[in-house]
Amino acid sequence: MTVMLTTKDLTYWYENSDNPLFQNVNLQFEPGKLYAIVGKSGSGKTTFLSLLAGLDQPKAGDILYEGTPLKRIGLTNYRRHDVSVVFQAYNLFTYMSPLNNLMTAMAITNSTHQGNKQYATEILASVGIAQADITRNVTHLSGGQQQRVAIARTMACDAPLVVADEPTGNLDEQNTQSIIKQFQQLAHQQGKCVILVTHEPDVAKQCDQQIQLVNHKFSVV
Numbered sequence: 001m002t003v004m005l006t007t008k009d010l011t012y013w014y015e016n017s018d019n020p021l022f023q024n025v026n027l028q029f030e031p032g033k034l035y036a037i038v039g040k041s042g043s044g045k046t047t048f049l050s051l052l053a054g055l056d057q058p059k060a061g062d063i064l065y066e067g068t069p070l071k072r073i074g075l076t077n078y079r080r081h082d083v084s085v086v087f088q089a090y091n092l093f094t095y096m097s098p099l100n101n102l103m104t105a106m107a108i109t110n111s112t113h114q115g116n117k118q119y120a121t122e123i124l125a126s127v128g129i130a131q132a133d134i135t136r137n138v139t140h141l142s143g144g145q146q147q148r149v150a151i152a153r154t155m156a157c158d159a160p161l162v163v164a165d166e167p168t169g170n171l172d173e174q175n176t177q178s179i180i181k182q183f184q185q186l187a188h189q190q191g192k193c194v195i196l197v198t199h200e201p202d203v204a205k206q207c208d209q210q211i212q213l214v215n216h217k218f219s220v221v
């Protein structure tokens, strides 16, 4: 079994170290698989994801990427090359078009496809962004379209690990299904390790593995 990401006795709290949000979490994530982290609002899903994404540091324990602790890789380095994040609020460059969002992300992360407009255009088409929309300002697109652009952006970058926080949050059924399909393709066809947080059981069911966060404890469903 190949493992991409490992949490080793991962522990985190915000203010009260006597009552950690989670403690000694030991989980493994493999490439080519789609994972769902499920749990009630306030249980710590976003916090957990932000640690996996290298946006914050554990209070105790480690996260290992391909066997190397993130702090040894360097969080900036890790965020730039290894992990790609889809935020709850899309986090697109709002003053840019979908095409330029992809081109800029490819440049920042030094993607092998850097500068390749044709490639970016094909990816946007594959997530259903119409040709006429790819050069419009992203703020003129619907929420569902913006989320698809955010996912297209992770596809355009080479990062082998993708984490997404409630990516189907405010979307209708049709957009939700199309986005799940994109994540499945990222995992199953591109071989990425995809970890998404969701409170929607219907979304979680369509992932390869569900991990529950209940009462400060993670368990594989």
Ligand SMILES: Nc1ncnc2c1ncn2[C@@H]1O[C@H](COP(=O)(O)OP(=O)(O)O)[C@@H](O)[C@H]1O
Binding pocket: 014, 015, 021, 039, 040, 041, 042, 043, 044, 045, 046, 047, 048
């Ligand atoms: N920056 C912060 N400072 C203090 N407490 C926080 C902070 N961010 C989140 N929390 C608290 O930590 C808990 C987990 O939050 P979060 O990870 O956002 O949960 P979820 O994503 O599952 O809804 C909540 O009780 C929340 O209020």
Ligand SMILES: [Mg+2]
Binding pocket: 045, 046, 047, 165
């Ligand atoms: Mg959250």
